[in-house]
Amino acid sequence: MGAGGAVLIIVVGAVLLAFVVLAVALLVAAGAVRMSGKNPRPLAWTGLGVLAIPVLFVATLVVWSQIVRDPDTIELDLREPIQLSSLPEDNEEFPGMRDYDSDHVDLVLPDGERFKAEVDGVLVWSDDGYVSRVTFDRRAREEGEAATLGAAWEAELGRAGTVEVQPDYSTFGRVRGEVLTAP
Template sequence: MGAGGAVLILVVGVILLAVVAAGIILLVAAGAVRLSGRNPKPLFWSGVGVLAVPVLFVAVLVTYAQLTGDPDTISLDLREPVAISSLPEDGESFVGMRDYDSDHIELVLPDGERFEADVDGVLVWSDDGYVTRVTFDRRAREAGEAADLAADWENELGGAGTVEIDPDYSDHGRVRAAVLADPTP
């Protein structure tokens, strides 16, 4: 995130805090009016309305982030060239690469076989607007899982992909795999 994004977040945060403070002041004033014996309803409902603004703003922001964030599953058919523009948008696009925090991958390999796996992340590499390679990884959660997972992925990917184990990652290692795609349209 650039400096402009950080400033925007800071400004929006200050505005939301000011709105919350104004709502609380109105509710406290409504309580004081009630103690004096007068009608506190206008101040009370004004305070509730003012407090509803930041709540609705945050709810809309969270919903938007859920709808536009990383997809849970990356699905690609690698039998034909895949245009990078056909992939879901993400928050971390770099020239030649998209980084997804997806937790599942579904591939149709160039030979027509299907491959599915639970993963910790997916990188989609591209050149000239077409996918050239898909890499994904998964951290082993228990002892011995990395070797078993690597063997399973090697078997399921066949000659379409490469699999390697990073034994020094975390407590139990990590398995990484790469599948090449033909970018020729």
């Protein structure tokens, strides 16, 4: 996130906090008016209306973020046929493929074993509308990690998948894995 995004978050947060403070002040004033024996309803309703603004804003933001985000973890059981249309949308228009900026992959491999890994992205490919393979990759974060990670993924995937280590990719290398679905 850039400096502009951080400033925007601070400004929006300050505005929302101002609405909450104003709403609380109006509700406290309504309580004081009620204690004096006068009609507190106009102040109370105004306070509740002002309080509804930040509540609705935050609720809308949460719902919107759930709709448009890539899932943090791609979870697939590759033992059974999976329709590509049943997977979350990825906001990309690639026929026969979904591209996720996910942080983790959690797969039940065709042989029933489980494979979990921290990744930088996941591609889910399809043939005739059904998932045919899943590819994922991760950039190495330190010297020698690509070879170590590649060996670990090979051991965990076994014969269910393939692993490719690209030591010259970027600074420290990259590891790519691929798993085919059950026939």
